[in-house]
Amino acid sequence: MGEFQEQLQLAFDTEKGQVIRDCMPDGDAEAVLVAVAKASKRLNSTMIAVLNHADAKLDCRNGCDYCCSFKVEVGAEEVFAIKHFVDSTFTPSQKDATLERARANSKLVSTLSQSKRILTNIPCAFLLDRSCSVYSVRPAMCRKLHSTDVKACKQSFDNPADATVSNAEHAVVSAISMTAIAAVREGIKESGFDSTIYDLIDVVVDAFENPKCESRWGQGKKAFPGSG
Numbered sequence: 110m111g112e113f114q115e116q117l118q119l120a121f122d123t124e125k126g127q128v129i130r131d132c133m134p135d136g137d138a139e140a141v142l143v144a145v146a147k148a149s150k151r152l153n154s155t156m157i158a159v160l161n162h163a164d165a166k167l168d169c170r171n172g173c174d175y176c177c178s179f180k181v182e183v184g185a186e187e188v189f190a191i192k193h194f195v196d197s198t199f200t201p202s203q204k205d206a207t208l209e210r211a212r213a214n215s216k217l218v219s220t221l222s223q224s225k226r227i228l229t230n231i232p233c234a235f236l237l238d239r240s241c242s243v244y245s246v247r248p249a250m251c252r253k254l255h256s257t258d259v260k261a262c263k264q265s266f267d268n269p270a271d272a273t274v275s276n277a278e279h280a281v282v283s284a285i286s287m288t289a290i291a292a293v294r295e296g297i298k299e300s301g302f303d304s305t306i307y308d309l310i311d312v313v314v315d316a317f318e319n320p321k322c323e324s325r326w327g328q329g330k331k332a333f334p335g336s337g
């Protein structure tokens with residue numbers, strides 16, 4: 110194993126251990142939400158530190174939303190964190206409009222094959238006026254997205270079927286952030302909670318409209334049995 114791989118393994122073990130410790134005090138759903146919120150802050154700090162260290166220049170700007178039409182992989186706890194945020198901060202009309210977009214996305218996805226779904230740009234239901242309406246609780250896979258070249262993002266957005274378009278993420282930041290995300294999933298699993306990776310569009314409507322999903326999750330069961 111190379112030195113960088115060894116460092117990634119150490120970072121994985123450290124992050125997983127921290128998530129397990131943070132989930133432990135009560136071992137309940139609330140503790141998991143707090144643990145994941147802390148992990149998100151660590152991910153933010155790590156990404157900023159590595160980008161600064163590498164003196165990498167990002168091309169991400171307010172109002173640039175190419176990456177908000179791609180498939181978002183999430184954990185159940187991330188979906189429920191978004192739900193709590195929406196329930197406590199959105200007006201009824203904002204929530205209705207968001208859920209209407211979510212239902213439309215879910216209906217569209219249900220008509221697509223897996224391969225077609227990957228190749229279809231679908232603006233996220235939480236994207237509002239070209240920015241994320243749940244930014245502080247956005248999933249880790251959104252949090253880790255960054256670009257050193259907006260031209261590549263546009264090219265990928267305009268040609269979703271073209272696998273030759275290069276990824277414009279900073280390679281080291283990408284590797285470190287994916288390691289941290291995998292470690293969080295493993296920490297959640299070892300803490301006895303659902304660690305399934307879901308497609309946000311598949312599960313978000315159920316999270317809001319079917320309270321059994323969250324209660325199943327709180328009992329350590331699979332939150333969305335028909336998905337993931």
Ligand code: SF4
Pocket residue numbers: 176177178181233234235236237240241242243244247248251
């Ligand atoms: S949750 Fe926010 S950041 Fe993630 S895809 Fe949706 S709008 Fe974009």
